Amino acid sequence: MRRSTAMLALAATLAIPAVASAQATDLAVTRQQIQADRQAIVAQNLPLTEAQATAFWPLYQAYRAEVVKLGDQRVAAIMAPTAGDTATDKELETMLTKWVKAGEDYAKLQGAWIKKFETVLGSKGTIRFYQIESRLDLIVQAAMASEIPLVPVK
Secondary structure, eight states: OOOHHHHHHHHHHHHHOOOOOHHHHHHHHHHHHHHHHHHHHHHHHHHOOOOHHHHHHHHHHHHHHHHHHHHHHHHHHHHHHGGGOOOOOOHHHHHHHHHHHHHHHHHHHHHHHHHHOOOOOOOOHHHHHHHHHHHHHHHHHHHHHSOOOOOOOO
């Protein structure tokens, strides 16, 4: 996992776009690449029996579909302030509230899925799964941080 993670992190930090539309495109490409690699990384790092794999992968796909929706909301909220020069304080406050809410909703979603994963993976397997997911999420967050300019403060 370390090799794959390091490669993804390096790739994510290399692209720093010059304009907002390029930033959104690059961020979408980075997210898509990580999503494509994500299942393979989970498979490499989460030992499963054949029976577990049969039950886990459809569950995982359903979980990831819900996570991606929340991720899209969070990206939209965090990308919006790049127009910070022209946004009003009220607009910026709304964007920040949406960004924080998307993070809270993600935490709730993770909690809601614990029992579903535990029925397939057991407690140890579920914790390991969430550890892997957490590491992958950090890569996505690092990619976002490297591609989104800070809102100017004047």
